[in-house]
Amino acid sequence: MIIAKFAMVVIGSYLLGSVPFGVLIGKRIAKVDVRDYGSGKMGGTNVLRVAGKKAAALVVVLDILKGALAVLFASLIFRGDYSVVVSSPLTDSGLWSYRTPDWWMIRTAPVVCALAAMAGHNWPVFLKFRGGRGVATFFGGLVALCPAAALLSGEITVLGAGLTRFASLGSIAGAVVAYATLVPLTIFDGFPIELLAYALIGTIIIIVMHRSNIARLLAGKERKLGEKVEIESPQSKERV
Numbered sequence: 001m002i003i004a005k006f007a008m009v010v011i012g013s014y015l016l017g018s019v020p021f022g023v024l025i026g027k028r029i030a031k032v033d034v035r036d037y038g039s040g041k042m043g044g045t046n047v048l049r050v051a052g053k054k055a056a057a058l059v060v061v062l063d064i065l066k067g068a069l070a071v072l073f074a075s076l077i078f079r080g081d082y083s084v085v086v087s088s089p090l091t092d093s094g095l096w097s098y099r100t101p102d103w104w105m106i107r108t109a110p111v112v113c114a115l116a117a118m119a120g121h122n123w124p125v126f127l128k129f130r131g132g133r134g135v136a137t138f139f140g141g142l143v144a145l146c147p148a149a150a151l152l153s154g155e156i157t158v159l160g161a162g163l164t165r166f167a168s169l170g171s172i173a174g175a176v177v178a179y180a181t182l183v184p185l186t187i188f189d190g191f192p193i194e195l196l197a198y199a200l201i202g203t204i205i206i207i208v209m210h211r212s213n214i215a216r217l218l219a220g221k222e223r224k225l226g227e228k229v230e231i232e233s234p235q236s237k238e239r240v
Helices: 002-018 021-029 044-051 053-078 083-087 103-122 135-145 147-164 167-188 193-209 211-219
Strands: none
Touching: 002 053, 002 103, 021 044, 021 053, 044 053, 053 103, 053 135, 103 135, 103 193, 135 147, 135 167, 135 193, 147 167, 167 193, 167 211, 193 211
């Protein structure tokens, strides 16, 4: 029974992450597939370039909800209590202290589901596995799993992107800070090691997904935040 529940929530989280809000909103507002322009991704940064600020803000919020809802979904299935999502990282109670023959599934379900949502966003089954980079969805999972780390990570992401005008740099910095924040919390404050694993795996995925951006940053060719792209000629789109 536990195995079936675990499989169900993981698959459900992947499908939730696969919902292509960026593409749907881009088609609704800009009448184009945002993946045909700019970076070729469906995240908020590329939607900003193609469809404007309002569309981008809506996409970011919805992509954040993917990660957060995946964690809530797992918690509801195994406990039926929303409060465990917020309280568990801060105390030694609730979901994290369960002990059953399959305790490891219950203990890791929120983290695995958050990563599954992130995987769905990056490689959505509905779009032939061509999606985004997973930054907002990673942050959404972190909000539900550890609000304190999410707050600091979010601040660094916004500040980094705002000061440098490179969304990729801000995103990478925010993810790294999330992991760095959870290291001492895990060692000294007894936070669940699953949270540290989530931050580490999520950060690695984000860095790998931004490898082309890193190369362009080093070469001084990275597109800055807010720069528009021409949408009249898809065939001449620039991959950034």
